[in-house]
Amino acid sequence: MIVKLAVIGLSNMGGNHCRDIYNMEKADLAAVCDTNRGIADSKAEEYGCPAYYSIEELFKAGGFDAVVIATPHFAHTTISLEAFKRGIHVLTEKPVGVHVKDINKMIKAWEEGKKVKKDLLFSAMFQQRTRGPAKKIKELLDAGELGKLFRTSWIITDWYRTQAYYNSGGWRATWEGEGGGVLMNQCPHQLDMYQWFVGCPDRVMGMFSLGKYHNIEVEDEVTAYFEYDNGMVGHFITSTGEAPGTNRLEIVGEQGKLIWEGSTLTFYRNRISVLDHLETAPGGFDKPECWTCDIPISESGGEHKLIIENFCDAIMGKADLIAPAAEGLNSIAINNAIMLSGFEKRMMTLPLDEDLFELRLKELIAGSTLKKTVVETIAEDMSQSF
Numbered sequence: 001m002i003v004k005l006a007v008i009g010l011s012n013m014g015g016n017h018c019r020d021i022y023n024m025e026k027a028d029l030a031a032v033c034d035t036n037r038g039i040a041d042s043k044a045e046e047y048g049c050p051a052y053y054s055i056e057e058l059f060k061a062g063g064f065d066a067v068v069i070a071t072p073h074f075a076h077t078t079i080s081l082e083a084f085k086r087g088i089h090v091l092t093e094k095p096v097g098v099h100v101k102d103i104n105k106m107i108k109a110w111e112e113g114k115k116v117k118k119d120l121l122f123s124a125m126f127q128q129r130t131r132g133p134a135k136k137i138k139e140l141l142d143a144g145e146l147g148k149l150f151r152t153s154w155i156i157t158d159w160y161r162t163q164a165y166y167n168s169g170g171w172r173a174t175w176e177g178e179g180g181g182v183l184m185n186q187c188p189h190q191l192d193m194y195q196w197f198v199g200c201p202d203r204v205m206g207m208f209s210l211g212k213y214h215n216i217e218v219e220d221e222v223t224a225y226f227e228y229d230n231g232m233v234g235h236f237i238t239s240t241g242e243a244p245g246t247n248r249l250e251i252v253g254e255q256g257k258l259i260w261e262g263s264t265l266t267f268y269r270n271r272i273s274v275l276d277h278l279e280t281a282p283g284g285f286d287k288p289e290c291w292t293c294d295i296p297i298s299e300s301g302g303e304h305k306l307i308i309e310n311f312c313d314a315i316m317g318k319a320d321l322i323a324p325a326a327e328g329l330n331s332i333a334i335n336n337a338i339m340l341s342g343f344e345k346r347m348m349t350l351p352l353d354e355d356l357f358e359l360r361l362k363e364l365i366a367g368s369t370l371k372k373t374v375v376e377t378i379a380e381d382m383s384q385s386f
């Protein structure tokens, strides 16, 4: 079986997906769709498939099993709802949706769709889950190697972006166009992996700056603090204004700590639990014996292509999804909670009230005064954007 895919939204990311699908044995690029006719026509010509200029025309024409959505974020929701109505599988770009209420709508539509098509699939482009260190961390945590978890801190400040980047699309870095800044556009991967590794926090406190480094109306610097009912605390620090930035994850538990920085994963392994040691050690300044283990990483990760192949395999009943899109609810709940907490200057509790962020976002959109100067640029090399 060859899975017939239609790609919707064909510029930077969608253009990459078209190329990957075109070169894939298990998939066929059956159609392309973009509201920009020039882009749609040029991709259709390049890959020898029909072009559509609206999702209405695309769905009416049919002839595909699944859609890959690579439009600006808000449309991920509207297009998914239309696809599920027709029993069409969905692989959506990150973020799955912009706020909790939208993702709940998508999950509901997917559940409804499953009544018509039992094995209907809903997948998300969280390709960083395929990276070697990420898979290893997940494996070690699931095996309980760190014991009781104390703290998880992610400093992810290497998302440096210039003003030219923000000027390259009218939708970028606006409340109306993407509903947020660095948390919404750059950090969905880390927020997804954060919750994938250690679960969703129970309480979230957030602080941010709007347009601190750039002429934009959304956040470009964020510091968040998380609390878990099990006692773990977390931190999440991000920025698009720092260079050189840092990308360092620390997960600390009674048995030691895992540090992922760059392509290196190190396990500082306590021989005995800290919880036992601090009760029983005779000296006040004693420390548990600790071994430094460099964790071998054999795979580099298949990125977007692997997620699309996995989606096709899952459609063919040969694999489970690597990144089920319903799990995107968690990363967006953390995102929305950080922002709401910052706006309201109070701690937010999860699960988040689904109306709260939507209400705030509508106010931000209505109150927007920023006039954007859009400078069209050629399609970027997306290898710089993961």
Ligand SMILES: NC(=O)c1ccc[n+]([C@@H]2O[C@H](COP(=O)([O-])OP(=O)(O)OC[C@H]3O[C@@H](n4cnc5c(N)ncnc54)[C@H](O)[C@@H]3O)[C@@H](O)[C@H]2O)c1
Residues within 6 Å of the ligand: 008, 009, 010, 011, 012, 013, 014, 033, 034, 035, 036, 039, 054, 055, 070, 071, 072, 073, 075, 093, 094, 095, 125, 127, 169, 185, 382, 385, 386
């Ligand atoms: N997974 C990743 O690593 C990764 C990297 C970059 C971007 N993304 C995501 O991909 C999405 C697109 O980002 P981009 O940088 O490619 O944006 P882009 O602006 O370069 O491209 C978006 C395209 O969608 C088209 N479009 C807009 N609304 C449409 C609609 N309703 N129907 C059909 N086409 C429509 C536009 O004309 C444009 O060609 C975003 O959600 C972004 O977060 C993911």
